Amino acid sequence: MFSSDTYITRRRYLKHNISEGLIVLLGNVDVPMNYTDNTYYFRQDSSFLYFFGLDFQRLAGIIDADSGDEIIFGDDVSIEDIIWMGPQVSLKEKAARVGITKTDSYKNLQMIIDKAIRSGRKIHFLPPYRAENKLLLSDLFGISPSKLASYSSLELIKAIVSLRSVKEEQEITEIRKACAVGYQMHVTAMKMAKAGVQEQTIAGTIEGIANSGGGMVSFPVILSQNGETLHNHDHSQMLKDGRLLLVDAGAEIGSHYASDFTRTVPVSGKFTQKQREIYEIVLAANNRGRELTKPGTTYLSVHLAAAEVIASGLKDLGLMKGDVKEAVRNGAHALFMPHGLGHMLGLDVHDMEDLGQIYVGYDDETRPVDQFGTAYVRMGRKLQSGFVITNEPGIYFIPALIEKWKAEKINTDFINFDRLSGYLDFGGIRLEDDILVTENGSEIIGDRIPVTPDEIEDLMKL
Known part of the structure; x- marks a missing residue:
């Protein structure tokens, strides 16, 4: 993880390069090898890492290109999780490390998306490559998984390629x-x-x-x-x-x-x-x-x-x-x-x-x-x-x-x-x-x- 200023600056550039609307960036989740609790090595989505820097499962980020608001969606662990994983830093603390002050429960991501859809706002998301995120986006937007790529944002794709191509x-x-x-x-x-x-x-x-x-x-x-x-x-x-x-x-x-x-x-x-x-x-x-x-x-x-x-x-x-x-x-x-x-x-x-x-x-x-x-x-x-x-x-x-x-x-x-x-x-x-x-x-x-x-x-x- 780099300094919080790095991620703040990257998100600012991204907002500047998007004309309007809501930018939705999904992190990755654990993927089972052969049963639910036996998972492949976790690998975070690279674009999520680039803008948010958080290398943890089941996170999503929203960047509002109009208001400038930035939110991380996720959930803190339960006592059962702590038994198996040990003590964990809170989501709010993790978000603060990358310059995000507002967090929300993962389940409320749907509510934010629904509100934006009802308001007729443009919503930008990237073409998903993992089945889990295809299903999530399908639920969030009511789009068939097979058609998600055609609804992904070319404007967002080009903005991210422009930023990530030249290495810091x-x-x-x-x-x-x-x-x-x-x-x-x-x-x-x-x-x-x-x-x-x-x-x-x-x-x-x-x-x-x-x-x-x-x-x-x-x-x-x-x-x-x-x-x-x-x-x-x-x-x-x-x-x-x-x-x-x-x-x-x-x-x-x-x-x-x-x-x-x-x-x-x-x-x-x-x-x-x-x-x-x-x-x-x-x-x-x-x-x-x-x-x-x-x-x-x-x-x-x-x-x-x-x-x-x-x-x-x-x-x-x-x-x-x-x-x-x-x-x-x-x-x-x-x-x-x-x-x-x-x-x-x-x-x-x-x-x-x-x-x-x-x-x-x-x-x-x-x-x-x-x-x-x-x-x-x-x-x-x-x-x-x-x-x-x-x-x-x-x-x-x-x-x-x-x-x-x-x-x-x-x-x-x-x-x-x-x-x-x-x-x-x-x-x-x-x-x-x-x-x-x-x-x-x-x-x-x-x-x-x-x-x-x-x-x-x-x-x-x-």
Whole structure:
């Protein structure tokens, strides 16, 4: 939790950016794993955290853009709760810590909403992503859960995206802490990546490091020798010499700010010549992406420049052919990198995407491209100082995709399909850093996790 002034200022900016009406922000509640009292780890809603800072269950906040009133709705615990949970701070005390002087019982939220509806006032709420809040909003507004998203406030979404996109210095400090935990996770995974070790052993170990950092993993760990599967959560294999291990993992610390890194290493610590050749191309694309990242540049253009580095490198190896720029314009590179260069990072690992990725990753000038691969670019908009984004190019040899393109004669002017037969068991390589956009350029947040082939081989000797 930051100072009360932080939350007071954020709410003031939000009121200023909303024309009129009542802003309703819901916190999250406990979600049962298999019966009511056995719950998943509680995770507060990020927008509620951003404006109210209270990391507790069953809360809601109302901000009146017209009168300026701010209310926290919730309930104090009963003696039965105290028996199981211990002494608890009162709701009024909690609210005071974030600059809120007025609190009310949670059950009275409905009364306030009903009054606003009868008065014909505009009411703003965000698109819900949890079933519990969908049902609550359905009850509050009498709207079918399936139609809630269409009734959510675009004005509120855009106002929140505008505020949360540019990170405050104190937020960057928290992200640096999350990156420091992520660094330890990845260095540990590198040292453990030896033949005969179970993937799950490494995944469990680095998840423990995230937990010991005061929080949890920022998303389920992706760790596999089958790195060609972009989001591979299967950790059932035993590591084998000659394979590559891709690890995509990050930490969410106690303040809920996140990190997100990817490294790919050779099992037992020595790249083959073929692996090193592909790895160097991905590293060059990563470095080029960071070099081009600066205020005023669209991240879509940075993505396409990184794609040209990949196409050029693969052409040098004889896997692609023809004019590099023309190949990228035709989307030929997407056979090898069918995803975007990165995404926003902050309180969420894919920051604010619950509000609608189109509003987070694009703006009025830069719109999505309807082309395989490039259509998956999550972050394309013009960059601003204070943005925190990921930079994660990759090269993957996906047998099913290669066979499909070959059979359908897709981009045959730019791809040497016959040469690809020797790479069908290669796997995939992705290299991801977390980047802060600065006034004049960009910087990698925290110490860079070992990334050159020599750095990785030296570390894995230890």
